[in-house]
Amino acid sequence: MAKYDPKPIEEKWQARWREAESFATPKDPKNPYYVLEMFPYPSGRIHIGHVRNYAMGDVVARTKRAQGYDVLHPMGWDAFGLPAENAAMQTGGHPRDWTYGNIEVMRGQLQRMGLALDWSREFATCDEAYYGQQQRLFLDFLSRGFVERKESMVNWDPVDHTVLANEQVIDGKGWRSGAPVERRVLSQWFFKITDRAEDLLAALDDGRLAGWPEHVRQMQRNWIGKSKGLKMAFPLTAQAGALPEGTRDLPIYTTRPDTLYGASFLGVAPDHPLAKHFAHDDPGLAQFLTECQAAGTSEEAIEKAEKRGYRLPVTGRHPFTDEELPVYVANFILMTYGTGAIFACPAHDQRDLDFARKYDLPVKPVVCPPDADPATFEVGDEAFTDPGTIINSDFLDGLPVEEALPAAIAKIEEMGWGEGTTNYRLRDWGVSRQRYWGCPIPVIHCDACGAVPVPQDQLPVTLPDVPAEEFKKTGNPLDRDVCKDWREVPCLSCSGPARRETDTMDTFVDSSWYYARFASQPEGAPVAKAEADAWLPVNQYIGGIEHAILHLLYARYFMRNMKDCGYTDRDEPFENLFTQGMVTHETYRDHLFQYVSPDDVEFIKWDGSEPSDGELRRMWDNAKRVSNPVILNREEHQLSDDPDFFRGVIDVAKREGRAGIRLFTPGSGKREPIREFVRILPIEKMSKSKKNVVSPDAIADRYGADAARFFMLSDSPPERDVEWTESGVEGASRFVNRVYDLCAAHEGVLAGAGTPEGTSDLRRATHGTVQGVTDDIAAFRFNKAIARLYEFLGSLKGLKDAPAPETAEALSALARLVAPFCPHLAEECWSALGGQGLVCDAPWPIAEPSLLQADTVTVPVQVGGKKRGEVTVAADADRETVEAAALAEPAVVRFLEGKEVRKVIAVPNKPSGWRIVNVVAG
C-alpha cells in the first residue's frame, strides 16, 4: 500500500478547489452564514497560533457549507501600523514594500493550510480602495457630529521630536531615545463613543449579544464603567489671592452622596484648572504639580505611590452644615474622571482616609456597621465601605445607605447645588496618530476657515510617496519638507493658504468595519446596503481574547454609526463570538540566559535504564571510550570527549528525563550538537522575542497541513491555551495515515454499494459518531469531536467482515466527518472510496434517530452510593424489572448480606433506558 504523502496530495486538492472555485461566495444567498476569523497583521510570517485560529473558522465554514448554508468566509490584512515604520527604520526600506512583501509570504503560507476561503474578496486595509472608503465614513461621521476635534495630551519624546504611542513609553522614557517623556497638549480628532455608552452597555444584557461569552461582556461592562451619582458644587472662598475669573464654586462628582456629612476636605486633580491657577503665584505648588506629572505611570508605581497633597488658599462651604472645608490638590485624583474634583469622606473611603491621616484631617464616621454601636463606632486605619446605617447626618440619620443615597441627591437638587447624574469610565476614542503609515484624515486646516473637510468627490486622500530613506529619521515624514507639495494646498473654502491634516487614523479604525467591507465592496461607497445586510451580522466571529475590549467595542460603535448613516440596518456586528486560547511553547535559554530557538535545540534522553551513581562515575571515567553515550534525535551521536560536559549532560538527562543541547550549523551546512547546554524553561505564549515560535511551514513539510490543523484542535478545549508539542503533531500524523490506509483498503466501496439495513454495532457506531461529531462541532467542542473520530476509527478495525453497504456507510461518514478538520485527507479518501465529486461538496451526514438507541442497556448498580456491579436489561424494561435485576446481581447480594433494603432508587435515562440503580440498605 502506498504511503500517504501529504505534500503532493495537499497541493493536488488545493488546485482542484481553486479550479472548481469551490469556496466562492454565492451571489444571492438564501441561507447565508458568515464566518470570520480576526484578520492578521502582516508581521512577516504566520505562526502556529494563526493556524489554530484559522483552522477553527475553517471547521465551522466547511461544516456549515456541507449542511447547506451559503457561506461567506473571507480573508484580508490589517495592514497599517507602526511595525512597518519601525521595520523601515531598521532596514532602510519603505513601509509599503515591507507590508505588501509580508502579505505575499503570509498569503502563501495560509493557502498552504488548505483553508476554505474566498480569496477573491481579499483586501489589505492599506489599499487605497479600502482606506479611501474609510475616509468617506469619517466624513459622514463628521457631518453627523459623531466626530470632534479637541485638545488632548500626548507623549512627546524631546530628543526624537516625535509623538510616542503608550507602548513606546517604558518607565516614563522614550523606548528609542531613553529620554524622559514629556506630556504635550495637541489638537486631535475624537470619535464620540461616550455618546453611545448607554446603548453599548445595554446591548450586553438585553439579548443582542447572547451569543457572546459572558466574560467578554463582563470585561466590556467594566470598561464602560457606568456609575450613578451626584454632581454638585461647593461654593468657594479665597483665603489668599483671588479665584480664577468666573469661578465661584467647585463642581465635584461623587457616588456616595449619603456620606456628605462626613466630608472633611475637598480635593482637585493636579492638572485641574484651579490648581494651575494658584500655581502661577506659588512656586511650591508649581513644583508639586511638576512632581505629580513626573510620577510613574506604571501599575506598580501607582500602587506604591504615597498619597500626597498640597493645600490651596481656598475653602469650600458645605451646603448642609455651612462648614468651611479645606481644598487640596491631591495626587490620587484623576482629571479625566468625573469633574476632576471630589469631596472626601475619610471614614468611608480608603484613599481619603490615608490622606486624612497623613495631613491630620478630621475623620467623622457617618455610616455605622450593622453590628456596631453608633455611639462608640470609630474608624481606625481601615475605612468602612460596606452598607450600614447612616449616623451623625441630621435628616439622613437612621436610613440604610441605599435609601440615604436618593434622599441626599433629592435634597441637593432641591437646594439647587447639583443633580443626580450618570458617569462613565469610558472615554472618547482619540483616533489621531502622528504617523505616516495609516489612513490619512481627510481634512484641510486653514487659518481663516479652520478645519475644512475634503469633499467626498476628492477622495481618496492618498498617502504621498515618500523616498525610503526618509524613514530612517524619527517622526512623521508627512510633517517634513519632503511632503511639502502634498501638505500645502489652497483652502477648499476660501482658497487661501492651508495645509492637509498630517495625522493618520488609529489602526483600530481600520479593523472596525472590515467585516462589512468583506460582505460588500462596491467601488464608490464603503458598502452597498442590501448586499451588506444580506450577510451581516457576522454569524460566527473567532479571535483572540486580547481583543475582548478595544477592537470589539470599537467595531460595535462603528456599526451603530454606520447604521445612522444609512449603510446598514444592523447595530451589532457580531452575532456569535468565540475567543480562542493561545498556542504556547517551552522556551529555551543558553548559559548566558539568551533565548534559543527550538529549531536550534535537540534533546538527549538516557538510552536505557536509569544509571546508578556508580555506573555514572564509570561512564564519566570512560567517557572517551564510550562509543554510544547518548541517543540524539533517534540517532547516535558522539557528543563530546569532555568528561565534565558529558557528566553534566547525563546528570541533567537523569534528573529531568531529558536534556537540551544547542545545535549549530558549521561551514558544511550540517547541523551538529555543540558543547552547550540549553535550559528548558516554562511554556509561554509564542513570541518573536522569546524565540519560541513554531513555523507552520516546517510542520507542513514534515507532517502535512492536515496533521498540523488536526493537532491544533485536538486535546485542549479551543478556548484554552494549548502547548505545541512535537509528539502531539506526530500523533495527529498517525491518525491521518491510519484513516488513509483504511480507506485505501476499501477502494471503490462507495460505487454501487446498496442501502444498509438493520441495527448492527457498526451501524450504531457510525450513526452515533455522526450525531456526536455534529453536536460537538456546533458547540465548538473540537477536541471532543476529534476524540470521537479516534474512537470511531478504532471501532472500524473489524471492517473486513462487515457487509459492503455498511462498510460504505461507515467510510463515507468517516470521510465527510473528517473533512472539516483534514480536508485534503478527506478528498483523497473520498476519491479512493469512489465518492461522487469532491467531498467538500458532499452533503453533511445525518444520523438516523432509530440507530442512536440501543435495545439493551448496561446499568451500574450501587449499594449505598458505591458501585458494586452492573446489570444488563432491555432498554424499555419497567422499573420493577430493573430493580429486581439489580437486587439479584451477585455482587450486590453479597454487599446486602445481613442488611435490610430500605429503598431502591432507579434513575431513568432521558429518552429511554436506565441510568443507574442505587440500593439503600442499613
Added chain:
RNA sequence: GCGGACGUGGUGGAAUCGGUAGACACACCGGACUUAAAAUCCGUCGGCUUCGGCCAUGCGGGUUCGAGUCCCGCCGUCCGCACCA
C-alpha cells in the same frame, strides 16, 4: 484592592441534567514483526492491596440515596481593570 475564570493520573484533557471518575490522545513500559533500528500493529497504564476490597477530582466542612459537579470557609493558579471618588 475590585471583578471574572479555573484547580481531575506522569502530561493535555473527558465526564452534556447531581448518577459507572479518568473517554480520547501524549509519554512511559511490555509484546509482535525485524539481522537490527525506524515505522507499524497488539497489550498494560491513578495509588495501595491480605485480590475481598480500600483510598483518590487543591484543602476543610455541609446538603443528598448518591457530589469532580450544588452550598459555606480556606489555599493556589491564571486573566481583566486598577488611586474611576
